[in-house]
Amino acid sequence: MSVVRNGRAGGAPERDALVRALCAAGIDAEIVDVRDGLDARAAAGAAGVGSSGGVLVAAGGDGTVSAVAAAAAAAGRPFGVIPCGTLNHFARDMHIPVALDEAVAVLAAGRTRVIDAGDVNGRLFINNASVGAYPRMVWERNRARRRGLPRPLAMAVAVARTWMALRTDIVRATVDGAAIVRRTPFIFVGNSEYEVEGTDIGRRPVMTDGTLSLTLAPKFGRADALLLPLRVILRTLERHESFETMRASTIVMQTARPRVSVALDGEVRVFDAPLTFTVRRGALTVVVP
Numbered sequence: 001m002s003v004v005r006n007g008r009a010g011g012a013p014e015r016d017a018l019v020r021a022l023c024a025a026g027i028d029a030e031i032v033d034v035r036d037g038l039d040a041r042a043a044a045g046a047a048g049v050g051s052s053g054g055v056l057v058a059a060g061g062d063g064t065v066s067a068v069a070a071a072a073a074a075a076g077r078p079f080g081v082i083p084c085g086t087l088n089h090f091a092r093d094m095h096i097p098v099a100l101d102e103a104v105a106v107l108a109a110g111r112t113r114v115i116d117a118g119d120v121n122g123r124l125f126i127n128n129a130s131v132g133a134y135p136r137m138v139w140e141r142n143r144a145r146r147r148g149l150p151r152p153l154a155m156a157v158a159v160a161r162t163w164m165a166l167r168t169d170i171v172r173a174t175v176d177g178a179a180i181v182r183r184t185p186f187i188f189v190g191n192s193e194y195e196v197e198g199t200d201i202g203r204r205p206v207m208t209d210g211t212l213s214l215t216l217a218p219k220f221g222r223a224d225a226l227l228l229p230l231r232v233i234l235r236t237l238e239r240h241e242s243f244e245t246m247r248a249s250t251i252v253m254q255t256a257r258p259r260v261s262v263a264l265d266g267e268v269r270v271f272d273a274p275l276t277f278t279v280r281r282g283a284l285t286v287v288v289p
Contacts, residue, residue, distance in 0.1 A: 001029040001107070003082070004044050004068050006060030008035055012084040013100050018059065021100050025108040029057070040064040044071030054078075055287060057107065061085020062127060066265035070124040073117060073283045080107045080287040086151075089127045093204045094288050106289050115207040117283035118191035120262065120275055124283065125191060127265045131255070131275070132169060132186035135263040137162040142268075171255055175214060176248040188215040189277050193247060210279050214251055216244045251277040 003022070006012060013021070015031065022029050032043045044056055044067055056075070058068035059082040069090075072079035082103045083091035094113075097103050118125045140161045144154035168183045190213040192204045253275040260273050 001027055001055045001057060001080075002044075003029045003031045003057040003059055004040050004064065005031055005033050005082075006035070006040060006058075006064040006084065007033055012060065013082075017100065018082075021104045024101075025104045027104065027108055034060075034064070041067035041070065044068040045074070055080045055107065055110075057082060059084055062087060062089050062265050063267040065090050066124075066126050066267070069117070069126050069284055072285075073124055073280070078112055078285045078287055082107075093207065094286055096289065107287055109287075109289075111288055112285050113288045114282045115284050115286055116192060116210060117280045118189065118212060119278045119280050120189070120264065121271045123264060123269065123271075124280065125264050126284070128188060128190040128194075129265075129277065130186060130188050130263040131171075131253070131260060132184065133162055133166060134186055134188075135261040135268050136165065138263050138266065138268050139261070169256060171216070171253060173214075173251055173253040175246060175251050177250075182216050182244070184216045186217055187253070189213070189251060190215070191279075208282075210281055211247045211249055212251060212277055212279060214246050214248060249279055251275075253277070 003018070005015065005018060007015070015033065018031060034040045034043050040058070040060065040063070044058070055078045056068055056072040057080040058065040062085055064085070065081055065083075069079050081091045081094070081096050082100065083096060083098045088098060091098070091103075096106055118129065120129050137158045140158035141154050144157045145151065149157065166185055168185045170181065170183050171187060172179070172181050174180075190204070192207045192209055192211060193213045194215075195203050195205065253273075255273050255275075258273055260271050260275060262269055262271055262275070
């Protein structure tokens with residue numbers, strides 16, 4: 001087993017604590033320390049190529065988890081998660097516990113499940129890909145963090161700056177062969193269908209249906225951005241007319257710019273247009289409870 005540990009993740013265990021937990025569960029593992037998603041991708045890729053078997057494990061947040069998942073898929077190896085981030089979207093949807101000892105116990109049990117993954121221009125993603133306002137917010141947050149601001153303050157600054165600079169772009173897309181044109185401040189493409197109503201908002205009941213979820217906001221403005229948290233709390237997001245959602249297996253998206261910033265599982269990447277989103281059926285074998 002190879003464990004890629006991002007020590008900068010919000011709840012990352014100390015290396016010694018991770019070693020003790022793995023040893024207590026009878027797991028012999030190589031631990032590789034990284035600092036971010038890019039380091040994790042390189043480290044996981046090297047681990048995947050360098051070994052013929054065993055589980056590739058991500059110990060970190062969603063960016064680290066996505067990077068290691070891509071390496072596991074490329075190497076055809078099982079993929080495990082020790083959740084250490086702030087949100088842990090993927091681990092939550094896979095019902096993987098956050099507590100270190102419990103997450104390691106899941107790895108020791110070795111039960112697996114095969115799931116789908118999303119793909120944009122050849123790059124795998126496990127949660128979602130966003131274009132527009134969200135990549136701008138991530139960029140602003142990272143810039144604030146580099147200036148030394150603590151995480152909560154950096155996020156507040158990023159949200160404020162993104163709100164002030166909120167703009168709409170014209171997007172032309174082909175959704176399973178049907179052409180659409182929309183003016184929207186953001187585009188969200190999820191791996192499988194996301195819940196947007198009820199107590200499970202933001203969750204995915206399944207990741208084996210071979211579909212992507214596309215969300216656009218053709219009537220979304222600054223006032224809607226301010227009211228968005230309230231609508232989430234009141235569970236009225238699905239009924240609000242600002243959002244347009246659809247499901248598809250293939251989405252081809254053309255924007256006004258030849259190069260497009262995309263927040264891919266929380267990490268900003270730049271792609272050449274057009275953006276082609278597809279589903280990789282059965283791409284990942286995940287160790288689950």
